[in-house]
Amino acid sequence: MDRREFLKLAASVSAGAVLPVADRALGASASAPADSAARGRPNFLFIVCDDLNQALGCYGNSVVKTPNIDRLAARGVRFERAHCNYPLCLPSRHSFLTGLRPDARFELHKPLRESIPDVEYLPQYLREQGYFTARIGKAFHTASIFTENGSYEDAACWDLSESGVTRDNPDGYGTLYASIPRGVKEHPELSELVAFRDLLNNTGNCPGDYWIERAGLKLDDAQTVDGNICGIARQVLTTHADEKRPFFVLAGFRRPHEIWAAPEKYFQMYSTDEMKLPEEPPGHDKLVPEIAFTRRAPNMTDAQRKMAVQSYYACVSSVDHQIGLLLDEMDRLNLWDNTFVVLTADHGYHLGEHGMWGKVSLFQESAKVPLIIAGPGIKAGVCPATVESVDLFPTLVALAGLNRSQKVDGVSLVPQLENPQAPHGPAFSVVRHKMSWGKAIYTEDWRYTEWGDNASAGAELYDLKNDPKEYKNLANDPAFAGRRAELKALLAPKMTNLRDSDPRDTAEG
Numbered sequence: 001m002d003r004r005e006f007l008k009l010a011a012s013v014s015a016g017a018v019l020p021v022a023d024r025a026l027g028a029s030a031s032a033p034a035d036s037a038a039r040g041r042p043n044f045l046f047i048v049c050d051d052l053n054q055a056l057g058c059y060g061n062s063v064v065k066t067p068n069i070d071r072l073a074a075r076g077v078r079f080e081r082a083h084c085n086y087p088l089c090l091p092s093r094h095s096f097l098t099g100l101r102p103d104a105r106f107e108l109h110k111p112l113r114e115s116i117p118d119v120e121y122l123p124q125y126l127r128e129q130g131y132f133t134a135r136i137g138k139a140f141h142t143a144s145i146f147t148e149n150g151s152y153e154d155a156a157c158w159d160l161s162e163s164g165v166t167r168d169n170p171d172g173y174g175t176l177y178a179s180i181p182r183g184v185k186e187h188p189e190l191s192e193l194v195a196f197r198d199l200l201n202n203t204g205n206c207p208g209d210y211w212i213e214r215a216g217l218k219l220d221d222a223q224t225v226d227g228n229i230c231g232i233a234r235q236v237l238t239t240h241a242d243e244k245r246p247f248f249v250l251a252g253f254r255r256p257h258e259i260w261a262a263p264e265k266y267f268q269m270y271s272t273d274e275m276k277l278p279e280e281p282p283g284h285d286k287l288v289p290e291i292a293f294t295r296r297a298p299n300m301t302d303a304q305r306k307m308a309v310q311s312y313y314a315c316v317s318s319v320d321h322q323i324g325l326l327l328d329e330m331d332r333l334n335l336w337d338n339t340f341v342v343l344t345a346d347h348g349y350h351l352g353e354h355g356m357w358g359k360v361s362l363f364q365e366s367a368k369v370p371l372i373i374a375g376p377g378i379k380a381g382v383c384p385a386t387v388e389s390v391d392l393f394p395t396l397v398a399l400a401g402l403n404r405s406q407k408v409d410g411v412s413l414v415p416q417l418e419n420p421q422a423p424h425g426p427a428f429s430v431v432r433h434k435m436s437w438g439k440a441i442y443t444e445d446w447r448y449t450e451w452g453d454n455a456s457a458g459a460e461l462y463d464l465k466n467d468p469k470e471y472k473n474l475a476n477d478p479a480f481a482g483r484r485a486e487l488k489a490l491l492a493p494k495m496t497n498l499r500d501s502d503p504r505d506t507a508e509g
C-alpha cells in the first residue's frame, strides 16, 4: 500500500484524526539527518508479551481477567488466526523483527546478525528513517535479570535500550527462586513458592525441559520487573509525546513467561476450583507422531494442573495491569490520533492441551499468538483471516507511509485494518524437534505439518472447521489424500532451506 492509499484508509474512517499529524509546537527533538523527513509520520507503541497465548477475555476465555487487553481490542482490529513463525522466543522475535520466516540461519542461541551480517531489523529501519527508537525490557532476548551477559539486543536498532532489570526482584526471565541465585530463604518478598520442576518428565522432544515454578510476591506492581519496564516506557512516552521526531517504543514484558511470579493479589483473583482443564478424547494422541509433542507432564495431578493454570492466569492478569497503565498513558497524552499500538507475543503456551505445558509445539495453543492493532483510522473489528508475525514488519512500514524496497516474507495487514474481512494467509510456522524440522501450514480451515524431510518422521492433518482442537490426525486417512497433497504443495516452496541435515542447535531457549 502506498502513502496515498494509506491516507485514504485513515481519512475514510476518522476525518480530523488522520495522518500526517501537524507538527507539534513543543519539544525540539535531537537533530538527526532524517528528522525532517520523519516529521508527521505516526508513532508506534509495540507491546510484546512473553509466552502469552490466546487465552484472553477478548479471545473468548471466560475465566481469565484481562480487562485492559480487552479494552485495546475494543478499539482496534483483533486477529483471530495470528501465528508466530517459530514457537520459541529468539527465533520468533528475530523473525517478526526482520519480516523473514525462520530458516537454518535463525539459530536458537545466537544473534541473527552473526548469520546475516547485513540483516535489517524493523526498529533499525525506522531509526534510519528518522524515528526515535526505544527498547524497554525484552525485545530480542535477555539472558537474566541479574546480568546483561548474553543480551541479544542489537545496537543498530535503538536510541534508548533499557533491560528493565531490577536487582532487588528476581522474578525476571531465567531466574529460579528454588535454586539460583540466592535460594528461597533469602527472599523475604515471597509469599509462597511452589516448584513443579520434578513433575515434568524429560521425555519431551526439546532437551531443555526446564522449570515450572510459581511464586506469589509481597511486592507492589511497580516493584516487579514488568512494573519497572512499564514505568520506563511511560516516561519515554511522556518525554517524546510532543517531539517532532516520531517514536517507535517497544515495551517487552516478561510475563507470563515462567517463572510464574506476580504480586500475590493476582493469584487471589482466581480460585483453583474454577480452573478448567482440557477435556480430551482418550487416545486421540495415538494417531499423532510422537515427535510432535514436547514438554509433557504425565505425573501432575489434576490439582497441580489447576494450580498451574491459575498461576499462568495470575501472571497474565499481572501483565494486563501493566498494559492498562500504558493505555492510560496513551489517553493522558492524547496520543491516539497519531500513534499505532500493536500488542502481540512471541508465541503461545500450552496449558495442558495434548498433555503439554509449554511452547515449541506446532499445535495452535503454542503456534498462535494474540495480535491487536489499534490507532488512527482503524475501526474496531475482528479479522478471521490467517496471518503471521512476519506480516508486522511490512504492516508498520505501510502505516508509517514509507516505501521499503527490500523483500520480506510477510505481507502488509493494512487491508485487514481497513476491512477485517479482507482475505490473507496462509501462515507458516516451523520448529526443530530433536533431529527433525516440523513444518506447518495453517489456513482458516486446515493445518498440515510435516516432520523431517518429505514427512519422513511423520505428518499431521487437522480439519480445523470440524476438529478445532486438533484431536483427529487425518494425515494417513486415504479420504483426505487430496487435501494433504494440496496443502503440501503450498508448504513445500516455503521450506526450501530447512533440511534435517542442518547442524542446528536444538536446545530450548
Ligand SMILES: [Ca+2]
Binding pocket: 050, 051, 088, 089, 257, 346, 347
Ligand atoms: Ca517467549
